[in-house]
Amino acid sequence: MTKNFNEISGWIVERISEHAEIDPSEVALDTDIVNFRLDSLLLVSITSELEEWLGMELNPSLFWEMGTIAATTNWILENQEV
Amino acid sequence: MDILEILESNANLYPDKLAYGFIGKEGELTEQLHYQQLHQQVWAASRQLKARYEAHSRVIILLPTEASFIRFFLASLQAELIAVPCPIGYSESGITRILNIISDCAASGIITNKKTHKMLFQRQNDASKALQEESIDWFFTDDFLPEMIPFEITERKTDNSQPAYLQYTSGSTNRPKGVMVSHSNLVANLSAINNCFGRTASDVSVTWLPHYHDMGLVDGLLSPIYTGGTGIAISPLLFITKPFLLLQAISQYRAGFCGGPGFGLDHCIARIPAEQLATLDLSSMRVLYVGAEPIRISTLERFAEAARVTGFRRNSLVPAYGLAEATLAVSLHLNGTPMIYQKIPGSGTKDVVACGPPVEFTEVLIVEPEQKTIVDDTQVGEIWVKNHAVALGYWKNENETNRIFKAFTSCGKGPFLRTGDLGFMENGQLFITGRTKELIIIRGVNYYPQDIEEIVSECHEDIQPNATAAFSVETAQGEALMIVTEVRRVVQQDEDMESIKTRVAHSVGLAFGLIPHKVILIQPGKLPKTSSGKIQRLKAREVFAEW
Numbered sequence: 001m002t003k004n005f006n007e008i009s010g011w012i013v014e015r016i017s018e019h020a021e022i023d024p025s026e027v028a029l030d031t032d033i034v035n036f037r038l039d040s041l042l043l044v045s046i047t048s049e050l051e052e053w054l055g056m057e058l059n060p061s062l063f064w065e066m067g068t069i070a071a072t073t074n075w076i077l078e079n080q081e082v
Numbered sequence: 083m084d085i086l087e088i089l090e091s092n093a094n095l096y097p098d099k100l101a102y103g104f105i106g107k108e109g110e111l112t113e114q115l116h117y118q119q120l121h122q123q124v125w126a127a128s129r130q131l132k133a134r135y136e137a138h139s140r141v142i143i144l145l146p147t148e149a150s151f152i153r154f155f156l157a158s159l160q161a162e163l164i165a166v167p168c169p170i171g172y173s174e175s176g177i178t179r180i181l182n183i184i185s186d187c188a189a190s191g192i193i194t195n196k197k198t199h200k201m202l203f204q205r206q207n208d209a210s211k212a213l214q215e216e217s218i219d220w221f222f223t224d225d226f227l228p229e230m231i232p233f234e235i236t237e238r239k240t241d242n243s244q245p246a247y248l249q250y251t252s253g254s255t256n257r258p259k260g261v262m263v264s265h266s267n268l269v270a271n272l273s274a275i276n277n278c279f280g281r282t283a284s285d286v287s288v289t290w291l292p293h294y295h296d297m298g299l300v301d302g303l304l305s306p307i308y309t310g311g312t313g314i315a316i317s318p319l320l321f322i323t324k325p326f327l328l329l330q331a332i333s334q335y336r337a338g339f340c341g342g343p344g345f346g347l348d349h350c351i352a353r354i355p356a357e358q359l360a361t362l363d364l365s366s367m368r369v370l371y372v373g374a375e376p377i378r379i380s381t382l383e384r385f386a387e388a389a390r391v392t393g394f395r396r397n398s399l400v401p402a403y404g405l406a407e408a409t410l411a412v413s414l415h416l417n418g419t420p421m422i423y424q425k426i427p428g429s430g431t432k433d434v435v436a437c438g439p440p441v442e443f444t445e446v447l448i449v450e451p452e453q454k455t456i457v458d459d460t461q462v463g464e465i466w467v468k469n470h471a472v473a474l475g476y477w478k479n480e481n482e483t484n485r486i487f488k489a490f491t492s493c494g495k496g497p498f499l500r501t502g503d504l505g506f507m508e509n510g511q512l513f514i515t516g517r518t519k520e521l522i523i524i525r526g527v528n529y530y531p532q533d534i535e536e537i538v539s540e541c542h543e544d545i546q547p548n549a550t551a552a553f554s555v556e557t558a559q560g561e562a563l564m565i566v567t568e569v570r571r572v573v574q575q576d577e578d579m580e581s582i583k584t585r586v587a588h589s590v591g592l593a594f595g596l597i598p599h600k601v602i603l604i605q606p607g608k609l610p611k612t613s614s615g616k617i618q619r620l621k622a623r624e625v626f627a628e629w
Binding site for chain 2: 032033034035037038039040041044045048049052057059060061064065067079
């Protein structure tokens with residue numbers, strides 16, 4: 001069961017806003033992830049949760065490499081295994 | 083007896099005992115290895131490796147926390163190869179690190195599994211292309227079927243004073259240093275650790291440490307075999323995500339031993355709700371060692387207090403000191419006795435915790451690092467170490483080997499291992515106070531400042547070349563990374579400054595998975611340098627740490 005852009009990006013926004021303790025409305029999809037000042041341990045946790053939710057293997061440095069929520073989501077969309 | 087003879091002996095004594103169990107996502111055991119089974123699999127795997135690689139070839143072992151790692155690590159030793167445990171990283175810098183280790187030790191093969199192999203090439207970048215083009219042999223553990231090979235024991239002609247495995251000491255991107263550990267070094271340190279701990283064959287230990295790290299390999303994985311006990315392993319990533327699983331395993335298996343960097347204790351307390359903690363019984367713990375990074379007394383106290391409800395005894399906390407260059411442990415607090423706090427001589431304000439007396443058969447000197455004169459050991463100086471666990475040196479790096487492993491005092495005593503750490507002794511107890519080396523240690527992981535500076539220098543056009551200092555500062559959360567860098571005069575706008583800082587933070591995050599605690603941009607010429615243009619990191623820390 002593949003997920004669409006809004007579902008995935010929405011899920012990531014929700015996790016980041018919860019962990020970084022900021023309002024979801026302030027988590028913009030094209031902001032550099034580094035600006036959320038997430039501890040790298042939290043990013044690892046978020047990535048692991050995302051793996052479980054999507055049912056696909058993700059590289060723990062994915063967020064860093066993609067830089068923004070939008071880019072991360074697009075990468076997942078392109079690489080989801082049907 | 084070396085570790086393989088010890089495994090054989092334990093397989094005969096306890097054929098059906100669990101040697102290792104691996105914890106899965108729900109706390110269940112996903113894999114189990116019993117002594118006789120492990121012994122037979124190691125021998126079978128070693129025959130496969132022997133047929134494939136020449137004696138003394140270096141083989142990279144690139145495997146996650148699973149039974150195949152211990153199986154193939156020991157099999158490499160049995161096949162007279164030199165094992166090279168390697169951190170798994172799928173980012174460009176992670177793969178670059180693997181490439182650097184391959185080239186540093188001129189490896190003949192990579193032992194991995196198909197899943198890891200697939201992840202390495204999931205995204206195309208320069209590093210993954212370079213790895214694809216490496217003319218190196220890939221050995222997949224998925225293809226290993228122990229029952230296919232008739233079991234017979236072959237003689238091994240190992241010289242126990244030669245390198246058995248290489249322990250790479252940092253997540254360094256361009257200057258990896260492979261510590262050569264011999265069978266003799268390994269057994270000397272395993273004996274020292276386990277005698278001090280009082281660990282026996284009826285004991286269980288739990289580890290969450292990465293097995294490519296000295297602590298995770300030597301104590302986490304090899305101590306159980308050495309003592310004939312049982313080791314339960316949980317992957318570092320699973321521990322980070324669900325720290326409760328670690329404590330639950332200790333509770334469930336009545337484990338006596340566990341350890342790691344202090345942040346692991348902080349992580350447990352921060353992430354496990356008090357009511358969940360209260361459901362556990364940690365009264366079986368005799369040793370919870372803390373090391374691999376400077377130990378904060380607040381971490382020890384907080385954990386002891388929070389875990390009291392589980393029956394955990396404060397005297398089970400074991401502050402420890404060691405380094406990969408000495409195989410693992412140099413000194414260990416005596417478990418079951420109260421921890422000792424003391425003021426640093428000459429500073430008078432800050433308390434440090436004793437990391438116990440040096441382990442058995444170990445000589446420790448306190449030395450003035452510039453003149454190399456022996457100082458009264460109640461004064462702070464560099465810690466120099468001599469024992470049978472001091473490793474052979476760095477692989478193919480004679481200069482550094484001579485400098486670090488073969489140091490002599492001004493009065494001609496030696497050879498000693500220079501640890502690069504500062505400390506003092508008091509009533510036979512060793513205290514660690516700081517570092518002469520500029521190494522940055524965060525959450526038990528070593529980073530070389532030069533590697534971080536290089537990434538920063540190249541990440542933005544307005545950053546001056548060769549004008550960045552990376553160093554660590556103490557924060558309430560432990561050691562944290564600080565970066566000071568000069569930017570060109572044209573950059574005056576606040577928003578430009580902010581965007582440079584973001585770029586720096588992002589680049590460092592991408593390369594090392596670390597977020598800088600602080601990035602400071604300064605005018606050209608403001609960074610402390612020597613007259614020959616070398617960056618003075620320790621001076622920079624003095625000047626900028628409080629900004």
